[in-house]
Amino acid sequence: MKTASRIVGTAAVLEGLVAQDSPVYGAERRGAPLSAYVRIARTPIFERGLIPAPDLVVVADDTLLDDPAVRPLAGLGPTGALLLATAHGADAVRAHTGHPGPVVARDFLGLALAEVGTAAAVSTALGVAAGVLAGLGPDAVTAAVRGELAALGLPAPAIDAGLRLADLARAGLAPLALGAEPHERAGADGRVVDVAWAPAETGAPTIVAAPNTPLRRTGSWRLFRPVIDLERCTRCWICFVRCPDGAIRLLADDTPRVDYEVCKGCLICLEECPPRAIRRERETRTWAAAGAAR
């Protein structure tokens, strides 16, 4: 999504506008939710950091809609637009989110996999689509894709594939009247409060609750699920040993079993399996299943 934000930011500058784009990283490992912000203006931008009330929210993974730790639509007002990579249609998204504003929902991940062959390329598709919805010109968006993919160090064939994906991603999309409505100034009605002294039992950064990391279900991070072919599996334990998250356990007869509520889909097991007994299958969850996965 950092690349998506950079495609939009670069395209805006190529159009003679002022832009600011910024990703936010945490300390999480690969696959964790990541956000990025883009501001576009005709005058110098006097803001920094997160955007409390965005005109357009782009979501690359529809399971994030239901993640209480992410809440990507939290700042989206009723007239704001939602751009979503999902195998579900726009009507299903409207029904699921209740969002009354414009919704653009397509299987951008499927496009990326078909045209480029990597899930990461979904960021190219979404950057292009967001640029079109924001009213940035096609030449600027194309130049931005070329520039940002080159800046990632991709070889020429991968850049060409990205440009083909860009054409597929923008097909049929038209600019929305983003920012036409005055901003609801989020946070403007907050109240500044006093912070009182607390005893060190509370006021020092300690955790006394029982270990709760296992309660954090990370299965929704997965774009692909590893599936073990038990006919070919030799019970060698390699997948069990290599899994960085302990998401594979061994049954009494040494048969490996993936815990799909925890597995993040890193596919290290697939790469490590000596007899190639693990394959990947793309995840397309139903809304209900996504909810149940928590």
Added chain:
Amino acid sequence: MTAPPAMLTGNAAAAWGARLADVDYVPAFPITPQTEIVEQLARWSAAGEIAARVVTLDSEHSMLTAAGAAAATGARVFTATSSQGLLYGLELLYTVAGWRVPLVLVNVSRGVASPITLEPDHDDVLAARDAGWLQIHAETCQEVVDSVLLAYRVAEDPRVRLPAIVNLDGFTLSFTREPVELPAAAVAAAYLGPYAPRHTAIRAGRPMAQGVAVLGGAAYSYFRYQMHLAAENALAVHEEAAAAFAGLTGRRYGLVDGYRLEDAELVLVMSNSFATKGRAAVDRARVDGVPLGLLRLRVLRPFPRDAIRRALAGRQAVAVLDQNLSVGAGGITVTEIAHALYAEPARPRLLAYVGGLGGKEIGEAEFRRIVHDLRTAAATGEVPAPRLLFTEAEAAQVGALLRLAGKAAAS
């Protein structure tokens, strides 16, 4: 048609500053959110795009030793760190400043442990404020690259000869891209010229002792106070260097920076990248008819006492928003500003706030609270107690975390 400016992060801008300064040596050690700077310089060095030698050391302590030692041979040296790394190297910050070696260090601000975090406030860089390094604090990515060049020019000036820190905020500048105009290499070269010191230029055939030991206090006092006098010289040298820079690029930097100050009766004082949000707060207040302006602290060491006094004398009320915390004392810059204003007959009411710790958002409600307090102070003379900027929603968020941690929620 001129080419549009490049979209660069603050980290990329810092690396470009070192590249344009044509540095000779870059001792490095990684730390978030700084690492991209030395990674970029290492890539350029490996590709032969810059002449600098980039060497990874085993710690920031060693890194700063290497930086000072290389600078003591007359090399132009650049290095970068952040937060815990700066603190780990703190002993050497003091030590190499006394060697009078004008190297430049970029600090990417990040709150210090504990609790450990990644996002910015200025407790790291301000811990180094007494170490003998000049300090320039940048608001934008453009200012980062420009300030690295300015820093070399001021630090290397024979009237100064002290090292310099250029500070930029982690995340809000380090990873944020903005349009940046890069000075041409020839312009930067003409601006800086070659660095050819005589006071620190160890050669095999020309031995000299540097950083010698002294006892008894008199010699120590003399040499330490020489650092102070040299730092004070940097005020005038910075103004000259900034004027020369403006002549070449059209971009002018003051010791302090003002926004809508001309007719401001109330002033908000901030520094670094969150000052950009202060500009928006000034614009909102102006819409409501409130005569608010912004003063941004840019050069923190030497402390530009006169420039601050001139900017604030005669105003009705001034609110200093420190994005730092001296535990047990409060905000750091507000006490220095109070010192600058103390002898001023027309000194304003002075309000103290601490906000944005660990990169915490400073939202409209918090700025509105400051404006409310400023207006009250101007009208009644009443100055509220120093305050942490913290909202009801944030208190609720922390309360939820405390409950998750198995602790009784605080009020």
